[in-house]
Amino acid sequence: MSDAFLSLDTISKRFSPKITLGDRIALKLGASVDTRSVHAVEQVSLTVRKGETLGLVGESGCGKSTLGRIAAGILEPTEGNATLENKPLMEEGRKATLRVQTVFQDPFASLDPRMRIGDIIAEGPIVHGLTTKNEAPSYVKGWMERVGLDPSFVDRYPHQFSGGQRQRVAIARALAMQPDLLICDEPVASLDVSIQAQIINVFLKLREELKITCVFISHDLGVIRHVSNRVAVMYLGRIVEIGETETVYQNPKHPYTQALLDSVPKLVLEDDTLVEFTAISGEIPSPLDPPKGCSFNPRCDHVMERCLREVPGLIPVDGEQEAACFLNQKEETE
């Protein structure tokens, strides 16, 4: 694709358990040791276009954070290539680009507790020559103002800030590296709802100002709808549906997306009737032992015999929209 900015090509990521000497001896003696690996991400291909925000949504444990870390150049995929404008994100196990930066979920854990926030924001830019030691104070103050922090706080430590303020520090740290692509890994999940709105507004404002491309990961369907141009729905390591945000939200084509949207508790409709939400039945299967065929088949209302045998690929439904469900294929062939 010519318009691909970030390109993830048939990415898989498996986490294998560490087999210790003790485990090996136990295996030799015939004991059962769990050596299965976790299939966190399975065969995901995804492109992000310059300037857009792609929302990545799914339940916890579906691999969206792992995929985010691969896109951020922090994790190396077991299989497949992750490239930014045809340059690999990682080389020899280390991140090889400055153009991607990340905002992490928990601002209480992602800031070094022993550093002043001015140093936290300035460290990367100084090391990589984006500013000099002498110019760093004004550089840092500029970024603090942009994310809505009082520049007089530069000498404070992270513990002196609230969660929302810390997340602003984390955003300033990421943006001070002047990235072209920002990966936001559940940046508001650990914040109060009122603070979430503030942080999202900061994020939207800076995205406009800096013309930055984003991958926004969240389990919150409302947040994703608010911030993203396109949305990708993940289930058990695979993308099950992808498309323009409004199209997907209004006309979901995968049973999982439909179930996910139905399971959002809505308080009232326009005509004041209380709406019951339908929870998706069953648990998300273990990624240690994914079901055969379509991974959603144990929970799907429309399960067919074929779903138990074959894994559906992404099938184009309607323009940009693609869904990994045989139901859509049937409709097309008929």
Add this chain to the structure above:
Amino acid sequence: MIFASHTPFGRFARQFLESKIAVGAFLVVVLILIVAILAPFIAPQDPYNQATLSLLDARRAPGHVGSGGYSHWLGTDAQGRDLFSAILYGLRISLKMGLLAGAIGLAIGATLGILAAYIGGRVEAVIMRIVDLQLSFPPILLALVLVALLGQGETQLIAALIAAQYAYFARTAFGAASAERSKDYIEAANATPLSQVRIVFRHLLPNCMPPLIVVATVQVANSIALEATLSFLGLGLPVTEPSLGMLISNGFPYMMSGRYWISVYPGFALIILIVSINLVGDQVRDQLNPRLRR
């Protein structure tokens, strides 16, 4: 207030000042340090200078006014040495050995432990199994063997003390670094990216320091005690540099003949020093251990 409450050190200092025992012990340690450093100016006699010693003054009881014309507050030993002066010089040696062994042991142990935790795999396996093996021996045994192998002398003794102690630092550093390295701020540093060296020294090491400081205070006290033990056994420093352990040992034969002061006063000095350091260490541990935090 002298200490600004917003820096980590300021908060630490404020909390420390709340404990009277710890502040008292800290003042005693500081006093002993000053006295030890200034020993040549404070001590009435240079206990190493044979010319100033007189056998006429040997084994005199505390308070005896000797041939030097001044009073021996704590008595004299078998060579007619003023015990007060000898203790001041002995504290100097004990503290020097303890602090040197503690500091070098901390540097070596912390480096090994943090590298093992950060690199993992084979490096971790090799370093930590050696450390585990060493921790299964009593430090005194290890020190005895090393002194026997290396011979006597200041450098050899410090080497033996370090070898006997560094494993504790390595274990502690490994534990702390293993917990810290999986935290998000290390991942964030990798995501910037920053160099491995910078991540280890700027981010990992400072966050591993609290438990290491606790172990360091305890290990300085342990080094002093270990050095005193070796000296008492006659395996410590040469006779020309009497540490507290050797002073105690020198007075030991006279214990039963009523001349208690030759052993007992250096013993008191040693106890006060070690107990004070440990009291400070206890308070530091209480403050830095999140589970005990009030």
